[in-house]
Amino acid sequence: MSDTPQTTPREGGRAAIGDAVPRVDGPKKVTGRAPYTADHRLDEAPLIGWIVPSRAGRARVDAVDTARALDVPGVVAVLTHRNAPKQAPRGTPSDAGRFSQSHALLAAPEVACYGEPVALVLAETLEAAREAAGLVEVALTPLPGRYAVTGDEPDEALEVPDDVDGGMPADMSHGDFDLAWEKAEVRVDATYETLAEHASAMEPHATLATWDGEELVVRVAIQIVGSAVEALANTLRLDKEKVRVISPFIGGGFGSKLGIHDDAVLASLGAIATDRPVRVVQTRRDLFSSAPHRGCSTQRVRLGASRDGRLLAVAHESVMPMARGYEFAEPCAASARASYACDGILTRHRVVRADLPRIDSMRGPGEAVGSLAFESAVDELARALERDPVAFRLANVAETEPISGKPFASFDLRRCLEVGAERYGWSRRAERGRRDGRWLLGHGVASATRPNFLMEAKARVRLEDDGRAVAELDMTDIGTGSYTILSQIVADTLELPLDRVEVRLGDSRYPQTAGSGGSFGAASAGGALLSACRRLRGQLRAGGGREAEGHIEPGEDFEKYAQYMTGAHFVEVGVDEVTSEVRVRRAVGAFSFGRVLNPTTARSQLYGGMVFGIGGALTEGLHLDERVGAYMNRDLAGYHLPTERDVPALEVVMIGERDDRCGLLGSKGVGELGLCGLGAAIANAVYDACGARVRRFPLTPDAVMAARAAW
């Protein structure tokens, strides 16, 4: 059972930064009064938009016959490439980021990947729209496409991406890997594979668009408001000032709502075409095509050490698909670049262009799958050296950033390993026995690292005549707790009770932030708001104005110091000796991420990351039909998110301290850290339990059975 949250009520209802304040939007969420996009009501009932997806991969659209669909009572229009409003070419302007570029749809008689919309039905009711969508007849001629990426591609198919997520170079090295590898006395050379994964936020991507002939107002489930405005303006060739994006409550994102998707563009097209409000809620099946996903990966890791346990050589090389026309490469080698000191490091990322749905950032891009491979290999090396895997890691923890040699702002990996081991009882794990009935028991450890980012952000705060403070910024709360920690920042700085603070988020009319993503949201938006509050406090003391703006951007400390969050995972698993099913029985994580802004919401973020890690390690994988480029298990019965039953009691220890090199708040990010490395700890525990080194993720019964001794 989890710890009971420690709430620390202060006098007069005040709340400071760092207090375990319950979520300020909690009462709304438990009464069904938090309006998510599809819940929003307008005076005029919207038309319901229903997407007709392509049932082929790369293809030419020969004909779209909408006659039968238009005959359905209640159907108002069917948009296709023949009658949809004009848009800018997809992917333009080329110098804009991928979240800001045009995402034109129904613009040409062609289909880039399975599931791409070929028509949009607009009807008075959901029932009519869905029925009519089934009556749109689409004739497609499949074109040759590449769908499968196996990691065995010939060199000429491999491309070096311009960079990998986070703006890092695809290839980075330090020292001379070949020499170090040559020198190593004990070596591991292993290849790991992960299946493609899907973010699958519980709220389907949804948009409600209205158009008055001049201004487009788009209520959309989105993580970053600012780039959504740009993307819609770029797609529809509108002035940015004529596009308003509103997103007060978002039902989870996990990267899949960083940018706009089919629902936003199609609802906007529908509104412009019909002069009626249009609501498009994507179906769960369609989301497996149109919401971006994490590509499959093949990763080779080579590690070499001296016989006495010193790490000498590290190589981490990955091959993943890149969706054609959409530049994103996952930094699988991020952990290999950050965690341990050694003489020679080689890291390479290669991509294969494929005609697949968008591949993009999914919670913990890089570490989520990269550390599965890397921290499994570290375990393999420790075993080969016959060393305790915790002691081996401790002996090799980096003192400076391994690749650059830069000093760390703060780097607590050693302490995380020590504290986590102590809390877990690592040295006493043998006392727990090796078997519980049919369950073979095993224990595993893995390190976690994750780069810390700070993004430019602005915020506004004002003191109303009634004494309440109102903060406005276009930050989003995707479940992370933004409303709560931002309220704490205002209450603390302006010395107000929490119920005298109102934080307004998710509207492009508010000052721009970088939104929610990359674990940078709290430090960036929070820093901007802290700056605004301090300025307002100064103004008020000086008898000045009652409104102030704040601004933050990464300073030179992000140049001078390497910035990372760290953690260590300790996991007990059971492997069913007969069926090879794996269950996590216990997990303890120790984490360091700077100042803790709210222990309650931070712990929840870490729990959530750990649950995500359990899914990635044990249950989640997309199964691609390589003939058409379709993910076949395209629903939540076939794509297995972890259930409550898959998650045991989790324990989180937060050991970080304020680090003023990380920005005004002294905090780092926590949204992804709990996920990084957890899967490897599970795989390492599976090895400990049954002697099977499974290098194919997820560790479903078939994968584990194949790696175990036959009988």
Place this chain on the structure above:
Amino acid sequence: MSDRAPKTTLVVNGRARELSLDPRTTLLDALRDHLDLPGTHKGCDHGQCGACTVLIGGERVLSCLALAVMHDGDEITTVEGLAARAGAGDAPEALGALQAAFVAHDAFQCGFCTSGQLCSATALLAELARGDLSVVTPDDDTVRVTGDEIRERMAGNLCRCGAYPNLVAAIAEVAGQGEEGAS
């Protein structure tokens, strides 16, 4: 021929509401689009996530797989009807015990699955109290309030944010109180 839009009466949160519905309308869409109760959420629309869980006659069901016309006359409770004092808004003192425990234990993050989790947990408490079985109930068929029982019985409500540990804590707290109160 049967009626294209038969009259259906749904008793929702204690109030009888008469509707003329396309027979294709699910209970979920009836609540959201015809009764202005959008607190019940559509996560998958195919019985695979639990977000749309409501109570019919006190028992939990998935409203996305129920045709509204099949529930003529039935009593339905949604998240909007769970608060201790209906219509009292979202002031903390108006929350029901489970709702308050959810807030206290941070048993949700994005909140999208929360209505379903709450309805599901409400029914779960009744199921535990009357000794309904689950696949983890021990061989003696005695139902106890354990973490495993709660986990298995809440497995039909997916939470991608991973609030699971806190959900178990919140439900266990209320279930435990119920037991003490009964003894």
Place this chain on the structure above:
Amino acid sequence: MRPFGYERAESAVAAARRAADTGATFIGGGTNLVDLMKLGVMTPERLVDVSRLPNRDIADADDGGLAIGAAATNTALANDPRVRERFRVLSLALLSGATPQIRNKATVGGNLLQRTRCPYFYEVGLPCNKRAPGSGCGARFGRSRDAAVLGTSEHCIAAHPSDMAVAMVALDARLGVRGGDGDLRWLDVDALHRLPGDRPDREHDLAPGDLIETVRLPPPPPGRHVYTKVRDRASYAFALVSVAVVLAVEDGVVTSARVALGGVAPKPWRARAVEAALTGARATWRAFCAAAEAELAPARGHGDNDFKIPLARRAIAGTLAEAAGIAPEVPTGGRRATP
């Protein structure tokens, strides 16, 4: 979803007659049908609602068996004390399936007739001989992880997804079917489902109007009841392989064995080869493995689902061992002492 006429039946006889006259489809819990109607996989023109028919009672039968109204919910059946005491494997199977929300709605009759979860059946627009006869089998050379390894044909390799029906097959349930003519006839549950052959769209021999009204369980076979369900996550997932066993062992010898499998065949699969091999045999790990081997001898994988053959073997042997109270003798591989 295409428009349909809806009417509520007043009695089983009236429902059967109405469906026979109009070609209507029955709807009980709707947990599978509504799902498939939304996708356009099933497109009934007319629904006859049988969810409020009175045939939901569970009662002792004169022969020591049990009579179960087909409109009983999965929850009611799983929790019935008589089921729990005498037909425990059925309760275990039911509680292994789906979730409380779904079990509260799903009916016995509907569960018996639930459709496959093969992803090609679900994805309208891709080939599937079961959904669109003649369009081909998408799974055979595509993604077949969920597919069957026994009883398949070149036209269809889809697996039956039910847990409940697996236990019913092991228990020799008999179905009381009300015909459109008003007569009640009896059918072995094992004879309800057809193998796909060249007509995978025909999953059973029920005629339009045939309503499964009641299910009779004969007196229970002797022995210990165990249900094993192997799946990709701990709950709320369909079986990769499931095994229902009722096993009686006296003085180390198997005196009665009832075994059925789920997840491996187009229908709930009675493992008669296992039963034949075991009856009269010594209850040893080796004998259980050999019996499982015999059942899976004709099995054929399709790539992705090859693993189901060894997995089913292991699950059968392990379930029998659990029922017999003996320990599986499983090599633990390179398992090491904690360093």
